[in-house]
Amino acid sequence: MYFQPEIETMPHDQLEALQLERVRETARNCYENVEFYRNSFDAAGVTPDDIKSLDDIAKFPFVVKQNMRDAYPYGLFARPVKDVARIHASSGTTGQATVVGHSANDLKNWGDCFARGIAMVGGSAESTIQVSYGYGLFTGGLGAHAGGEAIGANVIPTSSGNTKRQIQMMKDLETDILCCTPSYALLIADTAIEMGYDPAKDFKISAGIFGAEPCSDSMREDIATKLGIQYCDVYGLSEIMGPGVAMECAERKGLHIAEDHFYCEIIDPATLEPVPVGEWGELVITTLTREVSPMFRYRTRDITRIIAEPCACGRTHYKIDQLRGRTDDMLIIRGVNVFPSQIEQVCVSFPEITAHYQLHLTTVNGMDQIELRVETVPEFPIDEVRKLEDLKNRLAAELKSNLQVQVKITFCEPHSIERSEGKAKRVFDKREGKN
Amino acid sequence: MIMQLTVFLQNEKGRLASATRTLAEAGINMHALFIADTQDFGIVRIFCDTPDEAAKALAEAGFRASLTPVVAVRVANEAGGLSKLLEFCDTQDMNIEYAYCFCVNNEAAVNVLKIEGEGVEAKLIEGGFATVSPEEIYAA
Structure with missing residues (x-):
C-alpha cells in the first residue's frame, strides 16, 4: 500500500530528471535569496547554471551546522518571516541553537513524507495513530502528527511522558500505530507488561514508527516482540526537515529516501569526495522543495550508505542503510576509516562477551595500534585458558575481516570498564599527535 | 568432586594482592594457590575449604570468580x-x-x-x- 503511488513507484530515471530540475530550483533559491550561499557559491566559482547533471552538485560547497549557528536566527532563510508558517529549533546542547523555518508548503510536504511511512506499516485513513514524541520545538511530535493528518488518520497527540496514561489510552482508544523514540517505546512496552498486560496480545497496536535516536538491532527486536508490531525506522533531522526524510518499509532492508524532496550523496568524510554507490560514508543532503530553509549539500555527519538495488515493496526510491554512527566518532587507523559502531556490531555478535567495551589507540614504533578491551560474560568458563584463547582468536579474526585492521584483544576484569549507560566513554585515543 | 575457586585477573601490578586482600577480609583461609599466566591475563586457581563463600566475596568486590569441579x-x-x-x-x-x-x-x-x-x-x-x-x- 502506497500513500503517493505515482511518486513512490516512479521509474528512477524519471525521478532523477525531477531531482535535477528541483536541484536547480533549490540552487537558485539559495543563490538569489540567501547571502551565505551567494558568498559560498561565488567563493567556489559556481553558479546555479553550472548544474547540467546531478553529478555537477559535487562541485558545490557544503553547508554545515556551524554555518547555521553563525546565521542565527534568520540568516539562512530564503523567505521573509511573514511567509514563515512555523519555526523549529534544535536543542542547542552543543552550542548556539539552530533555527529552521517552514512555509505552509514545506509543512505540507513534510506531512506527505511522513505519511508514506505510515502507509509502509499498513496505516491508512482508518488508522488510529498515537504520537508519543515530544511536541514543541523538537520536530518529532509535530512531524509525526502532520503525517497522521496527511493520511487522514485519527491522531492522538499524547506527546511524551505520563507513561501509564499513554498505555491506558493505547488500550482504550485501540491505537494501531505508535510514533515515538525507540527508548520510549521500550519503556511503554515494559511498563505495560509491569501493569499486567501482554501488549502483543491484549492491544490492537500493529506497528510502530521510531526514530530520533540510535537503536541497536537487539533493542529493535525487543520492542517489536514485546509490542507485537512491525518496526519502522524513521530518519530525519531538524536542519533538513524532521522525521520523514527516509522511512523503512516492510522489507526492513533500509529506509526509502523521499527522493522527490531530498537529494542524497555519500562522501568520504576524510577526503570530502563522493564515494561509489553502495559504499559507506557521510550522508550529505540537498533539499529539493524546501522554500524557507533550503539546504544545499548539508553535511549530516551521519554514517550510512545508499542502497540502489530494487526493493521488493515496489518503491523505486533508493534507500539508506541503518546509520552506523557519526563522523565525529570516526577513527582513521593506519589510513583506514573505522567507526566504533562497526566494532560494537562485532561485539554484540559474540554472546561470550558483554556489551561493555573500550578502544585504546596508541602509537607503537610509529604505527597505530588498536586494542579492544572486553569482558567475558559471567557464565563464561574462565577456568579454561584454551577457551579464552580460542574466543580471543575468533574475535580478532572477525574484527580483521570487518575492519581490515588488526585489533589486539584484551580480556578485562568486570570492574575495569565503565558501566554508565549511553554516554560512556568508549574510545581512548592516546596516539602521538592526538590530544 | 570438589569445588575449586577460579579467579580471572588482568596481568596488572597489584591485582593478585587485591584478590587475596579481599579473601583475607572475608576471613577465608587458602590452602593452595596456583596461577596459569598468559601475556595479558592470569587464571588463579585456589583451594580453600569454603569456596562458595570465597567466590561470593570476590564477585561482590567486582572480580570475575567462579567455581570449577x-x-x-x-x-x-x-x-x-x-x-x-x-x-x-x-x-x-x-x-x-x-x-x-x-x-x-x-x-x-x-x-x-x-x-x-x-x-x-x-x-x-x-x-x-x-x-x-x-x-x-x-x-x-
Missing part, C-alpha cells in the same frame, strides 16, 4: 605418589587439562586434577585411589 586425590607423601596416579589415568584414557599438588603433612599429599569428561571420580575410586573432600583434608 575438580578431583582431589590423597596419595602418600613419598617418591612415586603422583606418578602412580597419572599412570592409572593414562591407562583409563583420561585427558588431564591441568593438575597441581601440595603436601598436607609429612604423611600425605593431595593431587588436584582437572580431567575432561564424566565419571572420572568413580573410576579413580574403583582403581583404589582415595578421593577426598576439602573438609576431610583440613579437618585434622
